[in-house]
Amino acid sequence: MKRKKxxxxxxxxxMSVSLPMxxxxxxxxxxxxxxxxxxxNSGQTVTQGSTSTPDEAPVxxxxx
Numbered sequence: 001m002k003r004k005k006x007x008x009x010x011x012x013x014x015m016s017v018s019l020p021m022x023x024x025x026x027x028x029x030x031x032x033x034x035x036x037x038x039x040x041n042s043g044q045t046v047t048q049g050s051t052s053t054p055d056e057a058p059v060x061x062x063x064x
Contacts, residue, residue: 025057035060 036047046055
């Protein structure tokens with residue numbers, strides 16, 4: 001019985017660690033200035049004005 005609980009706990013732990021992390025995309029507005037997206041092996045960075053932020057799925061749009 002203890003072995004089944006241990007096995008179930010280990011499976012649950014492995015599954016929870018292997019789940020992909022969710023990254024929420026930010027909205028970048030053209031009215032606020034030019035937008036630059038840089039990508040390398042460590043991910044993507046979006047720069048607008050003096051702000052540089054990691055963003056894996058940027059949404060570049062207009063307000064209206």
